[in-house]
Structures are given as C-alpha cells and as structure tokens.
Amino acid sequence: MNHNEQTIKQVIGKTLKAIRIKQGLSQEDLAGKCEVDRSYISMIEVGRNEPSVSKIFELCDGLNIKPSSFFHLIEIEYDKLRS
Secondary structure (H helix, E strand, O other): OOHHHHHHHHHHHHHHHHHHHHOOOOHHHHHHHHOOOHHHHHHHHOOOOOOOHHHHHHHHHHHOOOHHHHHHHHHHHHHHHHO
C-alpha cells in the first residue's frame, strides 16, 4: 500500500469519527444503525480498514448525511494534508 492510499484511509476514518462524535453517537450506535459490528467502525476510524463505496453510502445513511457531503469533507481534509 502506498502512502497516498494510507492517507486516504486515515482521512476517511478521521472524517467518519468527527461526524459521529458531533452527532453524539457512540461507535456502537452507528454500528447498530448500519448493521455492522462495532469493531468494523473502530477499524475504519483508526485507518486500518477502508470501507467500500456501498458501505460508505450505508454509513452516511446511518449518519443522516448525503454521501456527497461526506466525500466533500474528505476532499477538504485530504487537500489540507497535501498542501
């Protein structure tokens, strides 16, 4: 895995965690809404697991946000790291 891929995984995780916390949800809460295990949410948030696009849509549904908004936040964070 190259540095770019690792950075993207970390940005996805950081963004997911920030939104979840802002909404006052625990990992367990979000996992229940998305019908996944809490450990899966944890693995994403620490950058050890990269969700598929379809799973990102499910996570966004659980967070009540549009996937386009989620990807926009990821793009902003990614650009910050690159500059």
